[in-house]
Amino acid sequence: MLIKHTIASDPKSFEITSKAAYLKRRDFLKATLALSAAAILPTSAQAYLPQKIEGIIKSPFSTDEKLNKYDDVTSYNNFYEFGTGKGDPLDNSGDFQPKPWTIKVDGLCNNPGEIGIEDLMGQYQQEERIYRMRCVEAWSMVIPWVGVELASLLKKFDPKTEAKYVEFTTLFDPKQFPGQKYPIIAWPYTEGLRMDEAMHPLTLLATGIFGEELPPQNGAPIRLVVPWKYGFKSIKSIVRIRFVDKMPTSTWMQQAPSEYGFYANVNPDVDHPRWTQAKERRIGEFFRRPTLAFNGYAEEVADLYKGMDLRKNF
Ligand SMILES: Nc1nc2c(c(=O)[nH]1)N[C@H]1C(S)=C(S)[C@@H](COP(=O)(O)O)O[C@H]1N2
Numbered sequence: 001m002l003i004k005h006t007i008a009s010d011p012k013s014f015e016i017t018s019k020a021a022y023l024k025r026r027d028f029l030k031a032t033l034a035l036s037a038a039a040i041l042p043t044s045a046q047a048y049l050p051q052k053i054e055g056i057i058k059s060p061f062s063t064d065e066k067l068n069k070y071d072d073v074t075s076y077n078n079f080y081e082f083g084t085g086k087g088d089p090l091d092n093s094g095d096f097q098p099k100p101w102t103i104k105v106d107g108l109c110n111n112p113g114e115i116g117i118e119d120l121m122g123q124y125q126q127e128e129r130i131y132r133m134r135c136v137e138a139w140s141m142v143i144p145w146v147g148v149e150l151a152s153l154l155k156k157f158d159p160k161t162e163a164k165y166v167e168f169t170t171l172f173d174p175k176q177f178p179g180q181k182y183p184i185i186a187w188p189y190t191e192g193l194r195m196d197e198a199m200h201p202l203t204l205l206a207t208g209i210f211g212e213e214l215p216p217q218n219g220a221p222i223r224l225v226v227p228w229k230y231g232f233k234s235i236k237s238i239v240r241i242r243f244v245d246k247m248p249t250s251t252w253m254q255q256a257p258s259e260y261g262f263y264a265n266v267n268p269d270v271d272h273p274r275w276t277q278a279k280e281r282r283i284g285e286f287f288r289r290p291t292l293a294f295n296g297y298a299e300e301v302a303d304l305y306k307g308m309d310l311r312k313n314f
């Protein structure tokens with residue numbers, strides 16, 4: 001059973017708003033219907049079962065705030081590849097097969113190549129990092145991630161000095177991602193970070209939650225986690241990482257440039273055009289709490305943006 005957390009004052013669906021979106025409304029309705037039909041069909045393939053991750057060490061970067069419940073973290077999701085409802089990613093991901101999986105790393109680097117998920121799990125120390133996560137829709141959760149520092153992986157590929165940004169791409173596979181059969185957004189989902197953001201020690205490539213491999217709805221088998229930015233920067237099910245010299249246009253910038261900027265740093269002082277960002281609802285709590293600058297990570301990351309006008313660079 002799905003618990004409904006939405007409360008009337010919360011912004012509902014964040015993205016599908018612009019004019020283009022109205023034109024797509026019919027496709028969108030079709031998509032919603034087809035996805036609900038797909039959910040009740042019997043499936044033949046063996047469902048993926050996340051395994052325990054061995055040898056995890058604890059990270060000093062963890063918050064000691066109360067964790068959200070496993071059931072909330074895995075049933076209240078944004079993952080449009082599986083549908084736009086918060087329950088769709090759980091309901092529609094039963095057939096998703098995150099193994100085998102390889103990530104291609106290329107672009108402006110001296111050592112382009114690929115890495116398989118098993119190698120990545122074997123070769124890099126897996127850390128538990130308990131982070132606050134803040135969605136642009138003004139809800140938040142505290143999630144015990146497992147993963148590796150993104151910087152440690154990127155260094156292996158030896159980025160060139162011309163590389164100023166890193167671009168990330170989600171798998172495109174409409175057979176596995178039913179949402180991709182419909183033009184909800186321009187697939188595949190892409191995101192980007194400035195090089196110093198990508199190399200920051202807080203930036204994590206997550207392989208798990210709660211000591212186990214990621215379930216499909218949370219971005220299996222590997223996703224980004226950038227805790228000082230709105231949740232949409234934390235791109236799921238990554239198949240490609242590319243070093244580039246120009247700022248990549250991420251999916252949400254392309255979709256609604258006046259609403260979603262490249263930086264997307266959590267900022268209680270800059271409202272979304274359609275709702276306030278000053279407060280947030282921690283899933284599982286009733287009263288809203290104030291949103292903190294950089295989601296509470298200002299001490300660690302504010303320096304990255306020294307001298308920048310954060311109203312313009314939102
Ligand atoms: N590929 C992909 N990545 C995505 C999304 C998505 O729709 N597709 N949604 C984003 C948004 S808006 C949020 S808030 C987080 C949610 O992560 P969670 O469901 O694990 O909490 O994933 C982000 N990553």
Ligand SMILES: [Mo]
Nearest residue numbers: 135136231232
């Ligand atoms: Mo989000």
